[in-house]
Structures are given as structure tokens and as C-alpha cells.
Amino acid sequence: MTVEILDAGLLATIQDMGRVGGRADGVSGCGAMDLPVMSILNVLLGNPCEAPVLEMALRGLTVRFQRPTLFAVGGACQHVRLNEMPVTSYKVLLAEAGSVLACGDWTHGVYGYLAIAGGWSGDDWLGSQSTDLKVGRGGHAGRVLKKGDILPTNERWSATTLRIFQRIRESGVMFQASPTGVAEWSRCSLAAQSADPVAIRWLRGEHFDWLTLESQTRWRTMPLQLSARSDRMGARLQGAGLLLSNEAHERSNRLRSQPVAPGAVQLPPDGEPLVLLADSQTVGGYPVIAHIAAVDRGNLAQCRPGERFLLQEITLEEAHRLWHKLHVDLNVMEAGIRCL
């Protein structure tokens, strides 16, 4: 089954949970910027969590479905329309052959997702279908989607997906995630759109105490924002103006490149922290002051430039507890869907 791209939006790529095993060769993990959203949408559709999704940055794309299928949108997606009918996020919808889905323009969030029954069918490279834009492999021909692209989907649907399809077709049963359930993991969902700045959870980095005490306080308490110079490789924090203590300055000049991980917050000499994200390099020579917890990397990436957020320090144990809770919630959702 294929889907035609009628309008490719700004930057749309196929992503799954990321590429593993290539870091020793300097190959980035890539993968979806907002993993919890990706997982929720896949579970709703009866797909495995890791089924490839279509990720859209800043502006949605428009597609036409060749054959009847199921899909769900989420993340930053807003004002989405299926053949001019408004589409609710985190709800499984049936698209008939020839129907057109316009993922619209959105005002909140950055990354919108379109998940489809069976998952998208991207090129596999080193065991993953995520797009590696630097290398030009994986996803759809290793590149950003263009108008006119014909995207294949995986037609081997799970038994759950088949049943969801039948039940929607025959009895119009609704498959939708609870808004509060989604809001716990995704700041883009309707329930999360409040005036309060979101709290992004972080862990202390190896070089956090290289910061001056004043900078440490600023980091902890100051509302922060991303600069427009943020992308899939990393998010630049603007206006933080963090400084290293004098002795630390000397040591930072002698710092060798070390392996890093997505979520790591580096402090380049200009004092504006850089958060490494999905497409980031595998090694880095800047001090690492903090790490964004895995559950909040997506939430950080979803902050629009200029939108303020606060930081909340947590322990490693708490970070693992949260990741475990997400896993449990997804299992509960999946069990609920199977029983409907």
C-alpha cells in the first residue's frame, strides 16, 4: 500500500526508535525526536512501539492514501483535516482509498507525527529505518521527503491492527488515547497547553560543578528558551550565559573528545548550552554540565524558539522510574486496545 506526498511540509522524514550498533563508527542514533508520542501512536494502531513513523518539523505535510488504512496523528499536529473533516489527535481514524490528509500548520510544538497501520516502510540501514540525513541512508532514500514521493507502508498488519480496522469499519468503535494519559508524557497534547512553563527534568552532568556557583543557580532557576538555531542535531539554549569557574576554564581547554549521548548538555565557550539530540555527533570535547532525562528529550525538542521552560533536577533512579512508568502506561494502553 502506498501513500503519495502532495505537499512535503518543511522537513519530514521517516524515523523509528533509532539506529544502534553504529556509534563505534561515529554513526548517530537518529530516530524520532519525540519517542513517547511515537510509541503512543503506534500502540493505538496496534503496531509495535518501534514501527516507523513520519516525523514533520514545524509544518505538516499533505498526503493521499492509495488504499483504505488506519492512521493516527499526534505531537505538534494541529488543524489536521481528512478530506476537509477535522481530525482529532491520538485517535485512530480510517482513511478510505483516495482520501487526502492535510496535517496543517501548528502554533504549538515543533514535531508532529503521522503513524500508520503496520508502520511506514523505510529503507533499512544498519538494522534501522530511521533517516540518517548526514550519511544519506535509511528512511526514504536517506533524505527529507519531497512532493511527489510515493511512500510504501508495511502491509503485514498485526492481529490487533486488523481487529481495530474491522471494528471501526463495522461498528464505528472509537480507539482514542485518554488526554490525561497522553499529557503525562507529551507537552504538545491539548491538556498540556496551559500557560505554565513546562518543567524539563535533568540529571547532573560530569562537569556541572565546573560552573560558577552563580551559573549553577541560574541553570536551576532561570526560565530558559531554545534559540532558532535548534534542529534534529541539537537544541541551543538562548540567554543562559553560563560561566565556568577559573580553574575549570583551564581544565576545559585540555578536555579531550569523549563519547557523548543524546540528552547531554554541552557548554561551548560562548556560554550558550547545547543539548545533543537524535542526530547529534557521537563524541564531543566540550564540558558536559547536565543530561536531559530521556522522558523529557521529546518535550524539550517540542519547545518552540522563544518559548520558556524551567528545569527540574532528578536523580538517575527517578529517571529510570519514569522511563519504566512510560513503559507500563504503554502496556496498559495496549492491553486496553486489545480488549475493545
Added chain:
Amino acid sequence: MRFSNEHWRINPLGDRAMLLNWNLPEENVYMYLQWVQQQLKIHPFPGFIEAVVAFDALAIYYDPLPYRLQAPHLHADNQITAHLENLLQTMPFHYKRKQTEIEIPVCYELNLDLQALCDQTGMSQSQWIEMHAAVTYEVACIGFTPGFPYLLGLPDVLQTARRETPRVHVPAGSVAVGGPYCGVYPFASPGGWHVIGRTPIKLFDADRTPPAFLRVGDTVRFQPISVQQFERLAGEEGFG
């Protein structure tokens, strides 16, 4: 000599990785870390994904769920540390990994900065090249871009600070020096190092297994070639 806890420290690198730093002032410390990396593949802990050696550090990437599902009351970082300590206790003292020596053809004529470096050191180009090509380099880290090697062994007299202004575009295959390292840019990219030549070898080929031409632990010698030889080899490699 027995390796003990004072020789390494292990700390979390965020919530899905650990970083093991080796404290011993060994020259080839990455060889020991490679042994640990190999052992982790043979004896992985629940949730182990992959490990990367870079200079005197070993990063271990993991999924915290398997340990949590197995024993939620135990902290995953403690369990990983215990697993590593067990492995390290069995590490042989006189480990000498079989080293793969690799020859990399380099056309020094296709340089951008060689004369400037010679002006700095007062050497002639042929003296500079002779010194550079006489060394057996060691790959101590791969990163910056896929396949980019940081090579140890650059003679002191050839070492120099990075360029004040990085170049916006360094051609793919450029061999460069920066600080104490020699490196090769697999892709055309911005670059802050001094370009002293160009190799027709594809340092990174996405269709090759493994895609990176060099790995940590390899030893490298540069083989000077002419422009004609470069063009011929580049054509064979399908290089631009």
C-alpha cells in the same frame, strides 16, 4: 600489577549510558578499554546495547528496562558497575591486541595549508612530509563525523593550534592536523584543522560492512602518492 578500582572510575552519562574513565597513565590505554568492549559483547548485562572506546574512556549505552523489570529495587547503575568490576577483575595484565596496520595513500600536493605550516616551523615541504609519513599512527577515537579518526602519534614539531577561523568546506578525504592529532575528513564538511593532503580512500562507505574504514586500535601509515595516482585511485573508488 593488579588492576583495581583506583585505576578506573565509572559514572552515569545521563540515564541511558555509563562512562568508564581509565586513570592509568598508559600510552595505549584504549587497548585495555577495547578488551572491556569485547568482553561486554561476549558477556553483556541485561539491557546492554553497545560500547564505544574513545581515548581513555569507554561509554556503555544501555536500556534501563531489563534491569528494572528484573530487580526494580536495585539501581541499574550499581548493577552495571558491579558487572564491569567483575569483568575487569579477569582482565589479563599483558594484553596485547593484534593490531591491524593500514596504509593510507595520501597526495600531499592536494593540500590547503602545508606551506603555511612550513612557514611556521621553518621546514621545507619535503621535510614536513617526510616527518609526517615516517610515523605509525594509532586510531584512538572515531567521531566528529561518521568514520572520522583521531590519530595519535603526530610528532611534537608538527603539532600546531587549530585554525583561527574554521573552513566552511573541507573536501572529502582531506588529511589534516590539529593540536596533537592527525585526522581524515570522510565527508566534505566544515573543518578547523590544517589540511595537509588528500586521500582517495573512502573513510566512510555506507554500503560497506563495517561502514567506517578505520576503527579504534588500528595503526595507520601514510603512503605519499602523486596527483596522477590520486586521480586514478579516486576514480576506482567512485570518489568525486
